[in-house]
Amino acid sequence: MRKNILIISSDHTGHGHKSITESLFEQIKDDSDVRIHVIDGFSLGGPILLNVGKSYGPITRTAESLWKLVWNVSALKPKMVDNLIEMLIKENFLKLLDEVKPDLILSVHPNFNGSILNILEKQQIKIPFIILIADLVNIYPLWADKRADYIISPTTEARDKCIEYGIPDENIKVLGFPVRSRFFRNNPKRKVTYKKGTPLNCLIMSGGEGVGNMKTIAENLLDNFDCRVKIVAGRNEKLKAKLEHSLNSKYGDRVEIFGFTKNIQDLMLSSDIAFTRGSPNVMFEAIAANVPIVITGALPGQEESNPAFAQKANLGVICKDTDDIKDTIHQLLENDCEKLNEIISCQRKFINSHAAEDILQFLLDVEGNSYVPAVNFSYN
Known part of the structure; x- marks a missing residue:
């Protein structure tokens, strides 16, 4: 059975998110029925949000104190971040869903977890949503959204932090950090x-x-x-x-x-x-x-x-x-x-040399509703 996976990633906030995505692509065999569609989450928000993503490099190179402030504010006000990004990406994200028709959504960037889950919830769209944490220990609250079907953690330390944030242990899978072969x-x-x-x-x-x-x-x-x-x-x-x-x-x-x-x-x-x-x-x-x-x-x-x-x-x-x-x-x-x-x-x-393989297999084993083309999407 063919499975369409939509990955929400980032092209500009470091290179780690792209590397993780590439490690999963490597696991798809030529004769596989798996189809992966990757989108830069920042691009869904138009020029405003895309420029925010592109500012990561200059800020981390020249203004670490400013980056710390941004991180702290985001950590203290996760719902504010979710609501703002939801407003910016909603129209383009709903159009993307109708185009890709995913059977599963995987997010590898914290800024798009709560915002996308907000949209899915309000539009009453039932698609399995999984978070793949790209940090090791000191994770954002934005990584830990209770509405996600599963959270894949690279370490027991990140798992423990998720539990601190209120995520049930059974919804967290520690599968290692995926690295390109x-x-x-x-x-x-x-x-x-x-x-x-x-x-x-x-x-x-x-x-x-x-x-x-x-x-x-x-x-x-x-x-x-x-x-x-x-x-x-x-x-x-x-x-x-x-x-x-x-x-x-x-x-x-x-x-x-x-x-x-x-x-x-x-x-x-x-x-x-x-x-x-x-x-x-x-x-x-x-x-x-x-x-x-x-x-x-x-x-x-x-x-x-x-x-x-x-x-x-x-x-x-x-x-x-x-x-x-x-x-x-x-x-x-x-x-x-x-x-x-x-x-x-x-x-x-x-090192778990099979982490990428284990993660992709877990995604393929997740059962959920097939995507139903939208007829009542509200873009307002």
């Missing part, structure tokens, strides 16, 4: 060695928006260790140009600077250590690639608990102060890289 390393015996004449390969990245003190981290590494450093500046073109000007002239071919790249998995798989902020998507891609992570910071709000989460599970270490980079790396390398290799082992045991 190309990030997984097929080497169960991988180990890192660091000896004279064998440079350490380091990767510095900070999510799709390129935030963080990459220059200072790179200088600490290049001045104190026999290493090669690759830096991913993401969409931040000004940062890329600045790093090229300041680092390439001093360190030559020991450092390479990249902008936004679709081949980030190749950079991860060729690295011994990755330096990143606490972005859940980047963290889990590095864990899938079996690369120990040094977490250098996190966005306030949804990412702030992620570094401690990773360190507690021994998936990486925290180093918020760039002055501590040298000592942190020395500790990882001492005793023939004992700590690094311990992290590699823990990552292999921790």
